[in-house]
Structure formats: C-alpha cells, structure tokens
Amino acid sequence: MSADDLEDFESEAELLLYREYRDVVGLFRYVVETERRFYLANEVSLTPHRSGGDVFFELTLEDAWVWDVYRHARFIKRVRVLTFKDVNIEELPANPDLSLPPDGPGGPFGG
Template structure:
C-alpha cells in the first residue's frame, strides 16, 4: 500500500470521528483538554497534587467520550488522568451545542 492510501484512510477516520463528536456533544456537560487527549464528560474533578519539588493534576471524569481515532469504543464509564501539563475544563452551555453553519457537513 502506498502513502496516499494511508492518508486517505486517516482522513476518513478523522471525518468519521468529527461526525461522531458532532452527534454526541449535546449529551455532555464538560469539555476537558489535556496535552494528550480531548474528552467530553458529564462530571469532572481536577485536583492539584503537590510533590516535594513539583506538582501535578489528577483529573477524574465519569460518563466520558474520548476523542481518539484508534479507539474501538470511545464511550467510557470513568477516566483518571495524571498530568504535569496544562488542563483546560470548560462547562458547555446549551448554545455551545450548535455547530456554526460553516462547519456543517450536511450542506
């Protein structure tokens, strides 16, 4: 197989993942971004943990959808993440659930 076939396959997976995200985002209350993953969750708790010379974040999420192309089942009951990097948590509002027309794949 040549590189173009793999690129086409990855593009198709990415598009399918975006469509799935678009279909499920209205079921969730929070968007959580870490350096490695993007999550949707209905409950999230972030705790700063201090060590002797540094600190890290412990993120606990329940009722979770994980943005990951290669994951067979993106719906997870609970997720726990430990990270030394930035964490972004946003609470979604009803108006955030609508994608702008320019992002619509149905037009």
C-alpha cells in the first residue's frame, strides 16, 4: 500500500465517520470533549479527584457514541474515562437546529 493509498483510505474513513456523526448527533443531549476523544452522550457525570498535588477527573457517560475512526462499535452503553486534563461538556439544544454541511473533512474538531 502506497502512502497515497493510505492517505486516501484515512480520508475516506474520516468522511464516513463525519457522516455517521451528522446522522446521530440529534439523538444525544451532551457533547463531551477530553484530550483524547470526543463523545456524544445522554447522561454525563464528572467527578474531580485529588491525589497529592495532582487533580484528575473521572467521567462516566451513559448511552454514548465515540468519535474514533478505528473503532468498529462506536455506540457504548456505559463508559468510564479518567483524564488529567480539562473536560469540556456542552448540553445540546433539545431540538437541535444544526446546519452541518452535508459532507466535510475534519469532523467536530475542524482539523
């Protein structure tokens, strides 16, 4: 497989993932972003923990979808995430009037 073939494969996988995101975003209440992943979820619990001088966060998501191009099963019943960086949680509108472009590279991160 050449470098061009690999780049084409990755671009196509990202586009398919973006289309899936566009199709499912209206099913969820929250958008959750950690330093490693992007999630959609219907229930979110965030618990800060202190260990010595360090702080970490325990994040529990119920009925979630994960933005991960290499993961085959992106729908998750319950997931527990530990992170040492900030967590961004946004509540989506009850009836989202999202005007997402029909297709677009970069997904929710715009990259």
